[in-house]
Amino acid sequence: xxxxxxxxxxxxxxxxxxxxxxxxxxxxxxxxDVDGWPGxxxxxxxxxxxxxxxxxxxxxxxxxxxxPDGARIELTVERLDDGEVSPYLTDExxxxxxxxxxxxxxxxxxxxxxRGGPLLLVAGGSGVVPLMAMVRRRAALGSDVDTRLLFSSxxxxxxxxxxxxxxxxxxxLRVHHALTRSQPPGWSGYARxxxxxxxxxxxxxxxxxxxxxxxGPTPFVEAVAEALVELGHEPLRIKTxxxxxxxx
Amino acid sequence: MDALMLDGNAVAGLLQEVFTVEMTTAIGTCGGxxxxxxxxxxxxxxxxxxxxxxxHCDTALMKVVAAEGRVWMDCSGLRTxxxxx
Amino acid sequence: xxxxxxxxxxxxxxxxxxxxRVPPGQYVTNDFPVLSAGPTPHTPLDQWDFAIxxxxxxxxxxxxxxxxxxxxxxVTVDIHCVTKxxxxxxxxxxxxxxxxxxxxxxxxxxAVAFCDGGYTTNLPLEDLTGGKAWVSFGYGxxxxxxxxxxxxxxxxxxxxxxxSAKWVRGLRLTTADEPGFWExxxxxxxxxxxxxxxxxxx
Numbered sequence: 236x237x238x239x240x241x242x243x244x245x246x247x248x249x250x251x252x253x254x255x256x257x258x259x260x261x262x263x264x265x266x267x268d269v270d271g272w273p274g275x276x277x278x279x280x281x282x283x284x285x286x287x288x289x290x291x292x293x294x295x296x297x298x299x300x301x302x303p304d305g306a307r308i309e310l311t312v313e314r315l316d317d318g319e320v321s322p323y324l325t326d327e328x329x330x331x332x333x334x335x336x337x338x339x340x341x342x343x344x345x346x347x348x349x350r351g352g353p354l355l356l357v358a359g360g361s362g363v364v365p366l367m368a369m370v371r372r373r374a375a376l377g378s379d380v381d382t383r384l385l386f387s388s389x390x391x392x393x394x395x396x397x398x399x400x401x402x403x404x405x406x407x408l409r410v411h412h413a414l415t416r417s418q419p420p421g422w423s424g425y426a427r428x429x430x431x432x433x434x435x436x437x438x439x440x441x442x443x444x445x446x447x448x449x450x451g452p453t454p455f456v457e458a459v460a461e462a463l464v465e466l467g468h469e470p471l472r473i474k475t476x477x478x479x480x481x482x483x
Numbered sequence: 484m485d486a487l488m489l490d491g492n493a494v495a496g497l498l499q500e501v502f503t504v505e506m507t508t509a510i511g512t513c514g515g516x517x518x519x520x521x522x523x524x525x526x527x528x529x530x531x532x533x534x535x536x537x538x539h540c541d542t543a544l545m546k547v548v549a550a551e552g553r554v555w556m557d558c559s560g561l562r563t564x565x566x567x568x
Numbered sequence: 569x570x571x572x573x574x575x576x577x578x579x580x581x582x583x584x585x586x587x588x589r590v591p592p593g594q595y596v597t598n599d600f601p602v603l604s605a606g607p608t609p610h611t612p613l614d615q616w617d618f619a620i621x622x623x624x625x626x627x628x629x630x631x632x633x634x635x636x637x638x639x640x641x642x643v644t645v646d647i648h649c650v651t652k653x654x655x656x657x658x659x660x661x662x663x664x665x666x667x668x669x670x671x672x673x674x675x676x677x678x679a680v681a682f683c684d685g686g687y688t689t690n691l692p693l694e695d696l697t698g699g700k701a702w703v704s705f706g707y708g709x710x711x712x713x714x715x716x717x718x719x720x721x722x723x724x725x726x727x728x729x730x731x732s733a734k735w736v737r738g739l740r741l742t743t744a745d746e747p748g749f750w751e752x753x754x755x756x757x758x759x760x761x762x763x764x765x766x767x768x769x770x
Contacts, residue, residue, distance in 0.1 A: 475490055529604070
């Protein structure tokens with residue numbers, strides 16, 4: 236049960252940076268070892284708290300990118316140029332640093348292979364992060380649940396987890412990319428924004444009653460959710476996670 | 484469509500801090516239109532504090548204001564909140 | 569457990585703010601953050617009006633065209649949001665509340681501003697008069713954008729900016745101070761940024 240892992244008071248925990256990896260020019264993945272981490276479910280997030288020398292604090296939420304793995308979690312963070320927290324996380328943190336986080340948080344936007352499928356995951360940009368935790372969990376458990384990932388990015392170089400997704404494609408997982416701004420020569424994938432026609436092609440059909448998870452910037456999520464309902468998917472089977480301009 | 488709108492996941496940590504259980508899977512009934520939704524599925528706006536609104540009729544279900552060491556919650560727009568304990 | 573200091577984290581710069589212009593606890597921003605308690609209303613101007621109701625001799629009401637025909641003022645002021653950003657030298661155009669209240673008999677000492685979307689905020693009447701408050705429809709030389717409260721918002725720059733209600737549609741004059749949307753739930757009844765009146769009890 237989703238709630239079981241997260242019962243009890245939320246407390247701030249020390250998180251040691253153990254690795255920083257570049258995903259795209261604007262996106263990095265930071266790995267932490269978290270003191271007393273209780274484990275998490277794919278789709279959950281953490282609250283991150285930074286404290287300056289003079290006591291000033293800033294707090295933001297970030298989705299967990301990694302599948303459950305002991306005390307280790309990974310956050311994938313997109314750098315927002317005018318942000319307060321994300322540039323610190325992507326540019327400043329290095330192994331040996333320590334920050335504070337609490338969690339895991341959330342239980343609505345989660346999926347485990349035991350919940351079955353078929354599964355439709357629709358990601359806009361760094362909205363792929365909680366969905367990647369689901370994909371990774373699925374792979375780690377050797378699940379063959381029918382899973383379609385439709386991933387919208389601006390350009391090929393902006394595709395987060397590009398090589399890993401390439402490797403995971405197959406065994407019941409089909410990855411479809413939509414590149415909205417520019418496409419590499421010979422591109423055979425989608426070259427436009429996600430729309431109803433694209434969602435119908437990627438499937439599964441509403442009659443298969445897929446569980447659907449949509450994550451991305453608010454306008455992206457709104458457009459996708461509207462198109463899904465238009466196609467005949469039940470609103471209650473569409474779970475959304477929006478992030479707004481305050482995420483920096 | 485409002486580019487600023489978030490969803491209940493955005494206040495998951497704040498609500499869990501207060502209620503001490505996971506709250507995005509709690510089911511709320513709107514006092515305005517009677518619709519039921521998971522807290523994770525309701526609309527959230529960020530003004531001076533957070534406002535949780537019914538995704539069907541925009542009724543303000545909850546207002547949440549967090550200050551250093553204090554949290555205020557106005558749940559007058561919620562008819563019922565069903566929480567798994 | 570005291571919080572762990574994040575090496576090299578400074579956050580929004582708070583040191584370069586001129587102390588005579590920036591109240592305690594605020595940082596200066598150059599952009600104009602958008603905060604909203606609800607969806608942006610889109611009331612057509614031909615259905616828009618501004619009303620003064622409550623403790624008044626009779627209902628006073630201006631259509632959009634009538635409001636725009638009143639003498640307006642250009643003001644450049646600093647604004648201070650309770651979420652800790654301040655923005656200096658913001659340029660507004662609007663009708664002074666003094667102009668709207670001119671000739672209106674009232675025994676009220678307070679007002680509740682009401683808005684499209686249901687937002688309300690309370691203020692002492694004396695904070696709305698004497699050249700301290702406007703119904704503003706222009707910002708930076710342009711019509712006020714809907715995300716910032718257009719077609720018109722209240723502008724009361726000497727109080728925290730949640731008092732400058734977006735999408736304002738009128739004032740209800742009252743004899744008692746009636747807490748508004750945020751003032752009912754933790755935010756200060758008055759909201760003076762120079763005294764850091766953010767929350768109840770501040």
